[in-house]
Amino acid sequence: MFNSFISRQDTVVTINGTSRVSGGETGDIVNIDTVTTLTQPPGQALTLVLPAITNDPQRAYIRTLDELDNKAVFQSPISTALLDADMDDAQRTALEAAIAANEAQWEQIQVMASSIQVTKIDLGANDQELKFFLHKTLQPDESGIYTISFIAPFSNLTPANGFEMSLVIILPHGARPVGDPEVSNPTGGPLPELRSSGDRVGRHIFEYYMRQDPIFTVRYTY
Numbered sequence: 001m002f003n004s005f006i007s008r009q010d011t012v013v014t015i016n017g018t019s020r021v022s023g024g025e026t027g028d029i030v031n032i033d034t035v036t037t038l039t040q041p042p043g044q045a046l047t048l049v050l051p052a053i054t055n056d057p058q059r060a061y062i063r064t065l066d067e068l069d070n071k072a073v074f075q076s077p078i079s080t081a082l083l084d085a086d087m088d089d090a091q092r093t094a095l096e097a098a099i100a101a102n103e104a105q106w107e108q109i110q111v112m113a114s115s116i117q118v119t120k121i122d123l124g125a126n127d128q129e130l131k132f133f134l135h136k137t138l139q140p141d142e143s144g145i146y147t148i149s150f151i152a153p154f155s156n157l158t159p160a161n162g163f164e165m166s167l168v169i170i171l172p173h174g175a176r177p178v179g180d181p182e183v184s185n186p187t188g189g190p191l192p193e194l195r196s197s198g199d200r201v202g203r204h205i206f207e208y209y210m211r212q213d214p215i216f217t218v219r220y221t222y
Contacts, residue, residue: 005038005039005040005163006036006037006038006039006163007037007038007039007162007163007164008036008037008163008164008165008166009034009035009036009037009163009164009165009166010034010035010165010166010167011032011033011034011035011165011166011167011168012032012033012034012167012168012170013030013031013032013150013167013168013169013170013218014030014031014033014170015028015029015030015031015138015146015148015169015170015171015172015175015218015220016028016029016030016031016172017172017173017174017175017222019140020172020173020174020222026139027137027138027139027140028137028138028146028172029135029136029137029138030134030135030136030137030138030148031133031134031135032132032133032134032150033131033132033133033134034131034132034133035129035130035131035132036129036130036131036132037128037129038127038128038129038130040128041124041125041126041127041128042123042125042127043125044125045122045123045124045125046122046123047122047123105184134150136148140221143221144221144222145178145219145220145221146175146219146220146221147217147218147219148217148218149215149216149217149218150215150216151214151215151216163211164209164210164211165192165209165210165211165212166207166208166209166210167192167206167207167208167210167216168205168206168207168208169181169205169206169207169208169216169218170203170204170205171203171204171205171218171220172203172220172222173202173203174202174222175203175204175220175221175222176204176220176221176222177197177204177206177218177219177220178219178220178221179219180194180197180206181206181216181217181218181219182216182217182219183214183215183216183217184214184215185212185214185215189211189212189214190210190211190212191210191214192208192209192210192212192214193208193209193210194206194207194208195207195208195209204220206218
């Protein structure tokens with residue numbers, strides 16, 4: 001039984017403005033590099049089963065097998081007893097609207113997860129690091145905005161106590177972010193801390209610290 005734990009995970013998202021180069025690519029190139037460090041090597045060679053990205057270049061989406069295989073049915077966060085309680089119409093309407101919004105978000109996440117394809121990664125007996133690489137071309141929408149959604153790859157292992165993650169997002173030279181990255185967490189856990197955001201030598205850089213792997217959606221334009 002493989003019982004190693006993840007001690008930390010570091011991800012760098014670099015987007016290169018190849019669409020700005022005359023005679024070059026029509027879109028921008030995004031590279032996502034992640035290193036996952038284990039507390040100890042597995043002790044024997046094994047194969048991890050993980051989902052691969054979808055074929056949609058705008059959705060560079062990576063997730064774990066347990067998320068892919070999650071067939072759970074939505075459960076309302078509000079108990080039936082509470083909804084049956086004596087409350088005025090305004091309170092009941094507000095609660096029902098909140099439940100509907102929660103269910104809609106849950107179903108959207110399920111649809112995203114269902115489109116993931118499974119892949120395998122071989123891990124040697126003495127390997128203590130897993131390295132993930134993603135390379136995609138981004139195309140702008142009709143308004144000139146580039147969008148990419150992703151999750152830092154999180155293998156089907158268990159985080160150790162004190163587990164940490166870092167994420168750096170580097171936009172292309174001359175690109176302007178369309179707001180801060182949107183962050184959502186399907187598991188309802190804490191969201192990451194935005195430690196810094198600003199222009200560095202002509203490139204906007206976001207730096208995050210976190211203990212879980214939420215979905216990031218990054219938008220930018222020129």
